[in-house]
Amino acid sequence: MKQPQENYLWWQGGIIYQIYPRSFQDSTGDGVGDLRGIIQRLDYLQWLGVTAIWLSPIYPSPMADFGYDIADYVGIDPLFGTEEDFSALVQEIHRRDMKLVMDLVPNHTSDQHPWFLESRSSRTNPKRDWYLWHEGRADGSFPNNWLSVFGGSAWEWDSATEQYYYHAFLKEQPDLNWRNPEVQEAMFDVMRYWLDRGVDGFRVDVMWHMIKDKQLRDNPANPAYESYMATYEKLLPTYSTDQPEVHDIVQKMRSVLDEYDHRMMIGEIYLPIHKLVVYYGVDNKGAHLPFNFLLLSLPWEPQKIAAAIDEYEGAIPAGGWPNWVLGNHDQPRISSRIGIQQARVAALLLLTLRGTPTIYYGDEIGMHDVPIPFEEVQDPQGLNMPDKNLSRDPARTPMQWEPTPQSGFTTARPWLRIARSAPRQNVQTQQQDDHSMLSFYKRLIALRQAEPSLMYGNYIPVYSDNQIFVYIRHQEGSDRLLVVLNLSHRPCYFNPPNLRIQGTVVLATHIEIEGSRVEDSLSLYGDEGMLIRLDPEQTNA
Missing domain, CATH: 2.60.40.1180 (Golgi alpha-mannosidase II)
Known part of the structure; x- marks a missing residue:
């Protein structure tokens, strides 16, 4: 007898599909995807069997990091559409009995955000303490040795006020001071704004970065560092990430969600299993789904994968719910990592493990990384470290819809080039082929959603x-x-x-x-x- 569906929440029995808005569907002919384009493709996602959409940032932004540098947390960037377009998107998603999860980026803002413009205007500005400003060392050097994920020091000198500010990513992305109660309340109000507009949950960007060591202690050297790694990995981020106080913040964010019915929170957390599961929180009052990236990082070897799954299953607290990911906008595509044939095996793994699966757009048709000539590279990580081949552009190329010029994504030149395999490898062609990757995904998703043993067993x-x-x-x-x-x-x-x-x-x-x-x-x-x-x-x- 099937266990009643009502015993589980929507995100436990559902399938999440990540859309990178710039690359999903262009409706205006400017070469960049947008909200109206997503609306045009909702019938496809419903046909596929997806139950929830996670949308990468669509807020107003200078686009130094393609939307992860936010200049206004309660607006829509004109590049993606209007407030009316967003309202229509929410309505159309819910009309299809699907859910919408928005990206929330609480760790840092754009340096063009009004909060930061005030903060840097003077040392006495009321918002000065909303960001991490510090004096240099006695010799005038950086306050400590912390590094930016995108290369170089994480400290930027401000000549006007003669202090450094901290940025874990680009200098255009100053970190907020989450020890400040005013920052906390401002961000909780942002969450309520979007929840009031009908958003069903948030994927919280770099959750483990949100609190830093109060003493600003130097990070230790990484003994496993190799020259091919990103310069950020020269040090272990012992004091710049995953501080104990972050769990109090996560619990407060969860409390905001709990003011509403059936809302959820995913946490982006690149940490070992024993540290990751702490983000479920005491009595599971933290993140509903601390993102589990094991399948992104493990060697594709059965015994290592089996052992890691056992460790993860054993570490999840009572009442916690597992989740699995094969790809996202920051990682090489699964087809490029293990090959197109093994990508089918990986899909079978993803959609039959216990817990909530997340599918990255295009993986269902076997999209692979596309080489982007250096003169066309957009990603700041790739531009800052070109010799290390760390650009994320190859995994962010436009969705391949049909065997037509620009693959049905746009009528203009796309913001990133489209794979040359697109005339053969696209949704329209694969929908007509029972042997295709897309047909396999379709059958697999339908089976998963029909079998209680796969959904909840x-x-x-x-x-x-x-x-x-x-x-x-x-x-x-x-x-x-x-x-x-x-x-x-x-x-x-x-x-x-x-x-x-x-x-x-x-x-x-x-x-x-x-x-x-x-x-x-x-x-x-x-x-x-x-x-x-x-x-x-x-x-x-």
């Missing part, structure tokens, strides 16, 4: 070796589903001594075997994965 590890990874998902009263993944390019065999495999293949990376019976053992092709509905009489696992 337990995760039961079965087996892993140097090629294969196997587990069971099971919800009491529902079928046992066996997931078998070959994470290598070579054939492999699965014949476990402690499990009789009798059942039917209900979904596979190779559609030809769907519906076939399985008895006792399996022989898998390279890059093959399958989901097997075990016969009801099987109880040993």
Whole structure:
């Protein structure tokens, strides 16, 4: 018997789809995606089976970091549309019984934000303490050795007031002082503004950066640093990130969300598992979903992935809900990391693990990183460290909709070049091909949303070796589903001594075997994965 859906919240049984607005759909012919363009494509997302959309920043911004440098937290940048366009987007998303999660960037503002303009106007301005201003050392050097994620020192000298201000990212992105209660209340009011407009939740950018060491102690050297790494990684951010007081802030943000019904908060947190799970908060009153980036960083090796999943499952506090991510706007695409064939196996992994999955736009059609000539690079991370190949542009290229000029994304020159494979690799073409990546995603999402065992069931590890990874998902009263993944390019065999495999293949990376019976053992092709509905009489696992 299916467990009642009402026992779970929308974000627990849902599938989140990240849209990078600049690259999804242009409706105005300026080469940049916008809100009206997203509205035009909502029917596609509903067809795909997506239940929630996470929208990267659309606020007014000088675009030094493409919207993550916010000049007004309660507006819409004209590049993306109008206030009316946003209201229409919320209405159209909700009309399709979908949810909207907005990006919230509380760690820093643009240096053009009125708060910072006031703060830097004089040392005595009432908003001076809204940002992190400090004297240099006795010799006039930086207050400490903290580094910017985008290269160089994280301190910028202001000649007018003769102090340094701190910026974890670009100098155009000064960090707010979250120890200041006025900053806290101002940001909580921002949250309420968008919640009042119907937003269903927030993805909180760089949540673990929000509080810094009060003593400004130097960060220690990173003994594992290699020359190919970003310069930021020369030091361990021991004192500039993940301070104990940040959890009080997260709990206060959660309290704001709890003023409303059924709203949620995702935290962007690049930390080891034992530190990540602390962001669930005491009694799960922190972030609903501290983003779990294990599948972004782990080597694509079955035993390492299996061990990490076990560690994560064991570390989640009672009542906490897991989540999984294969890609986002800051990381190389999954197809480029592990290859297009393994990307299907990865999709099967993502959408059958316990917890909420997040899909990055275009991964469902197998989009890959596109080489961007240096003279066309837009990303500040790539421009500041060109010799390290750290530009994020290749994973942010326009969505490939149809086999037409500019792939149906725009009628103009797009802000980033489109993949040359787009005439063959696009939504329209793949919708007509049962063997395509998109058709596989469509079937996989539909199956996940129809099976209580996949949406809410337990995760039961079965087996892993140097090629294969196997587990069971099971919800009491529902079928046992066996997931078998070959994470290598070579054939492999699965014949476990402690499990009789009798059942039917209900979904596979190779559609030809769907519906076939399985008895006792399996022989898998390279890059093959399958989901097997075990016969009801099987109880040993």
